[in-house]
Amino acid sequence: MDSDAVRARMVHKLSAMGIVSAPVLRAMGQVERHRFVDTALVNQAYEDTSLPIGLGQTISKPNVVARMGELLLDSALGKAGQLGRVLEIGTGCGYQAAVLAVLAREVYSIERLRGLHDKARANLRHFRLPNVHLLFGDGMLGYAKGAPYAGIIAAAGGDAIPQAWLDQLAVGGRLVAPMVTSGGKQALVVVDKTAQGLKHQLLEAVHFVPLKSGIA
Ligand code: SAH
Numbered sequence: 001m002d003s004d005a006v007r008a009r010m011v012h013k014l015s016a017m018g019i020v021s022a023p024v025l026r027a028m029g030q031v032e033r034h035r036f037v038d039t040a041l042v043n044q045a046y047e048d049t050s051l052p053i054g055l056g057q058t059i060s061k062p063n064v065v066a067r068m069g070e071l072l073l074d075s076a077l078g079k080a081g082q083l084g085r086v087l088e089i090g091t092g093c094g095y096q097a098a099v100l101a102v103l104a105r106e107v108y109s110i111e112r113l114r115g116l117h118d119k120a121r122a123n124l125r126h127f128r129l130p131n132v133h134l135l136f137g138d139g140m141l142g143y144a145k146g147a148p149y150a151g152i153i154a155a156a157g158g159d160a161i162p163q164a165w166l167d168q169l170a171v172g173g174r175l176v177a178p179m180v181t182s183g184g185k186q187a188l189v190v191v192d193k194t195a196q197g198l199k200h201q202l203l204e205a206v207h208f209v210p211l212k213s214g215i216a
Contacts, residue, residue, distance in 0.1 A: 003034055003046070010046040014066050017048075021070040023081050027102035028066050033059075036095040036123050050207075053093040055113050057209055060155055064206065065096050068176045069103055071190055071203075072151040075174030083150040087168065089139035089177075089211070090155030094120030094132075100153070101129045108146040110139040112215045140213050142168040149173055157186045158211035169193045178208040 011029040019025060034045035036059060041051050050058040072078055072086065083104040088097055091111035097120065100107045109132065111117040117136040124132060135143055139154070140162045148170035157178030169175055175191040181202065188203040 003032055006046045007032070010048075010062055013048065014063060017063055019063070019066045019070055021066075021073055023073060023103055024066050024069045027069065027099045028062060030102060031095065031098045031127075033062065033095055035126060036093040036098075053116065054119065055115050057092055057113070057116060059093050059095050060208070065099055068096075068153055068188075069099060071176045071188075072153060072174055073103060075151065075192060076172035076194070077150040077170060078174065084170075085146055085149050086151040086153065087143055087146060087149045087165075088153050088155065089142075089165075090209075091120045091134060092116055092155060094123045094134070096153070096155060097132050097134070098124060098127055098129065101127075101132045104151065105131060106146070107132045108135060108143050108149075109133070110135040110137055110143055112136075112138050112212060114216070136215065138214055140164065140211065144168060151176070154178065154211065155208060156211040157206070157208040161189065161191065166191065166193070166198065171195055178206045 034042045037045050037051050048061050048063050050061050053059050085106045086104040088109040091109040097109040142164040147168035150173045152165050152175040154177035159180045173193050178186045179189045181187050186206050188206050190201040192199045
């Protein structure tokens with residue numbers, strides 16, 4: 001597939017939808033999303049839609065991946081345009097991890113489903129990204145060994161933000177995650193860790209798969 005032109009079109013749409021961060025647009029233009037979906041879905045890979053990746057899970061929409069990346073870079077530690085260590089909860093097919101690999105020095109990405117952890121490893125092999133570390137485990141516990149993180153990003157939403165994520169965030173760092181709010185709907189939550197404490201913001205409605213505990 002000659003995907004450069006289709007990807008450029010996707011990037012153009014993302015900026016029309018309000019994504020302004022140059023590093024994020026560059027990353028979205030660089031990572032070949034069609035390599036992360038099944039052959040039958042390749043011609044939908046650059047549409048702004050979530051797609052099935054197996055085991056009942058989905059790859060997030062390009063616009064959502066870009067939006068979350070932009071929010072991470074908009075933090076105190078991200079202002080310079082590159083992040084230090086980032087933790088992703090919910091590797092899925094590995095697409096967002098590949099995008100984050102452009103935006104951060106080191107990416108730790110954790111997945112609770114063995115089948116998807118293996119799939120992400122296979123998908124990412126082509127890209128040879130030495131700064132992406134795939135982990136199999138329960139991301140609700142975070143990954144203490146890589147902490148503190150300049151950014152934490154979750155691709156699955158629960159009823160609350162696990163304490164481990166807040167503990168593992170660096171001062172100046174930012175967490176971006178979907179969470180079920182009081183109305184029973186999911187919204188994007190941003191938490192900044194400052195020297196004075198945690199600052200929460202509730203943003204737009206989103207639709208992510210549920211955050212589950214344990215491994216399978
Ligand atoms: N970022 C992914 C999106 C995958 S969907 C991509 O680009 O493809 C979200 C993923 O979160 C699913 O694969 C699901 O299995 C995983 N997940 C849900 N709860 C989890 C947990 N506690 N720890 C790790 N992964 C989890």
